[in-house]
Amino acid sequence: MTHSGRFSPENPEQRVTLSLQSPLMGCTPKNPMRLRTAEKQTIKYKPKKQVSMATKSSIHIKPCNIASSEAHNRRTAEYMRHIGESRTYVVPELSTDNEQWINPDFGSPDLRMHYDNIRQMVKEKTGRAMQEKERERKGKNGKIVKIAGCSPIREGVLLVRSDTTLADVRKFGEECQRRWGITPLQIFLHKDEGHWLNGQPEAEDRESFKVGDRWFKPNYHAHIVFDWMNHETGKSRKLNDDDMMQMQTLASDILLMERGQSKAVTGKEHLERNDFIIEKQKAELQRMDAAKRHKEEQINLAEQELKQVKSEIRTDKLKKTATTAATAITSGVASLFGSGKLKELERANEKLQDEVSKRNTNIEKLQSQVQQMQKQHDTQIHNLREMHRQELDMKEKELSRLARIIDKAFRWFPMFREMLRMEKFCAMLGFSKEMTESLIVKKEALKCSGKIYSEQHRRNFDIKDDILRVENDPDDESRLNLTINRKPIADWFREQWHRLRYGARVPQQEERKSRGFKL
Structure with a gap:
């Protein structure tokens, strides 16, 4: 469908979507994040020798949501207050290990101002306003085709190791600028995110650690905010799938990590932060169910052993009764036959009593272990259900808030x-x-x-x-x-x-x- 005059649709630029979460710029937060000096220095990239690492490299890029980026990346006071209430995936006690870097050529640290400057630059260079909104047009086959708007500022999330430094991530950003012309504006190194485990970590887990009385599995990563524009032409940079694959290889080389598999190979889609946490909790629930089945098998085995021990105890009691009777008879005729045989019977009786006492002790231990295992399992299931309930409550509150806003809009604006x-x-x-x-x-x-x-x-x-x-x-x-x-x-x-x-x-x-x- 076309229409004449200034309403005729234009061919917009296609944006690259390799993404993770999107964030905002604003005031400097009151948090213990360390700010590295923004002195300008060039860090030359030299490929490092690849070593075998458990963590695989991953870079995910998508348009930067300026309305929320800074709150998350800078850990603003309001953001941390909210996290302090839920503690869903950020541990404030670990935020002191976070680091950030602001490009000294950036000028103002305000992303909104930089975005407005880009908009003005595009107008001056091309003579046209920057196409920001997503548009639709009808293709030759009659189907509606969605055309993405321009995304001049994009944000990438890069998986890192626990010992990755801010300088390492800067090397990656500068090499991206040299190869593809995308300029890193800000870098944030986050080492306070992850998800809580329900109970003990698995034996092969070497990353999880205790925070208080709970186990925490960290998600070490860095946010890189890029200027995706060519300031000479006023057009955005064009990166294809091959460029994105090279970028992931570059990340594995610089950060000394195993290269992750491409989405084309794995078929897996990237998960946003909250979806990632939920998936992790589902996996943890499956692990707990497997552990529960294992413990139930142990309980069944313990119960079978308990039945066997009880059967043996009944046999021992019968033997003890027979021994007592024999002792009584023997003692009656001891004077006739002498005391040697009687002492031998008494020793045998004492031995049987010791065996019965040991079996009783073993039974008590087994019963205690069964009760402890059941109690631990019930506690873990309760904690997992409580976390799931809290997440559902948060979503319900958000849906309720949106419903109230829509209802208010209908009442205030009848049309x-x-x-x-x-x-x-x-x-x-x-x-x-x-x-x-x-x-x-x-x-x-x-x-x-x-x-x-x-x-x-x-x-x-x-x-x-x-x-x-x-x-x-x-x-x-x-x-x-x-x-x-x-x-x-x-x-x-x-x-x-x-x-x-x-x-x-x-x-x-x-x-x-x-x-x-x-x-």
């Missing part, structure tokens, strides 16, 4: 609901987001040519240099109507349909029926 209905209708017709915004929000008339789709007639109709408007319904001011050449679109569709069926003439009876039809 808001009607505008949403009209937006949905325009999308069904095949309009782009820019066209819909011009019609509904800006109240502009659009001169359009192309095809529009009628749901009622289940077909497309041609328009050529027709004028489209969204106007208030003359019979009901609380409703909106889409008109074509000042004619309600429902009437226009009906008229086009009859022209296809009956030629240019519209039956008079049908024409009368169409009057007063509302969208």
Whole structure:
């Protein structure tokens, strides 16, 4: 679908999406993060010898969300207060190990200001405004194609080792700038994130450690905020899949890590921070279930052994009774036969009593172990369910807050609901987001040519240099109507349909029926 004048869609640049989380810029936080001096120095890259490491390299890049980046990366006071309440994945006690670096050529540390400067630079270099919003257009096959807007600032998340330094990550950033022209603006080294384990770590786990009385598995990583623009041409840098693969290899070389497998090989999609935590907890729950089954097997074996011991105890008691009776008989005739045989029987009786005592002790130990294992398992399951419940509560609160905002918008702006209905209708017709915004929000008339789709007639109709408007319904001011050449679109569709069926003439009876039809 195209329309004339300034509403004609332009071919935007495609953005590279290799991403992780997106963040913001703002005031300097009051936290113990160390800030390395921003003196300018060039760190030359020399490939290091690859060594075998457990952690695999990974670099994930996506458009930087300026509205949230700084809060997370700089650990602002408000952000840390929120984390202090939930402690979901950040441990404030470990934040002192975090480090950051700001490019001295960056000027202002405010990402919003830098973004505005880029927007002005693009206007000066290209003579056109920077295409920021995602747009839609209809392809040759009639399908709606989404075209991403320009992303001048992008953020990468790089997995690192526990001993990775800020200088190592700077080497990686400078080599990226040398090879592809993307300029690192900020680097944040985070060593206070991860997820909590339920119980003890596995035997092969060498990374987890105790924080207080709980085990914590760290997620060491770095955030690199890049300027993705060519300031000579005013256009964004173009990196293809091969460039992204080279970037991952570069990370493994500089950081002395094993190279991670490509998404094309593994088929795995990248997980955002919260989804990653949930997946880790699911894996931990599966591990706990396996441990539970193992413990249940141990309990069953212990119960079987307990039954066997009880059976042996009953046999021992019978033997003891028989021995006592024999002793009594023997003592009665001891004077006749002498005391040697009697002492031998007494020693045998004492030996049997010792064996019974030992078996009783073993039974008590087994019962204690079974109770302790069951108690530990119940505690672990309870902790995991409690963490899951807290996460669900947080999501429910967020959904409730959004629902209240939407309800308030409907009450404060009565036409808001009607505008949403009209937006949905325009999308069904095949309009782009820019066209819909011009019609509904800006109240502009659009001169359009192309095809529009009628749901009622289940077909497309041609328009050529027709004028489209969204106007208030003359019979009901609380409703909106889409008109074509000042004619309600429902009437226009009906008229086009009859022209296809009956030629240019519209039956008079049908024409009368169409009057007063509302969208």
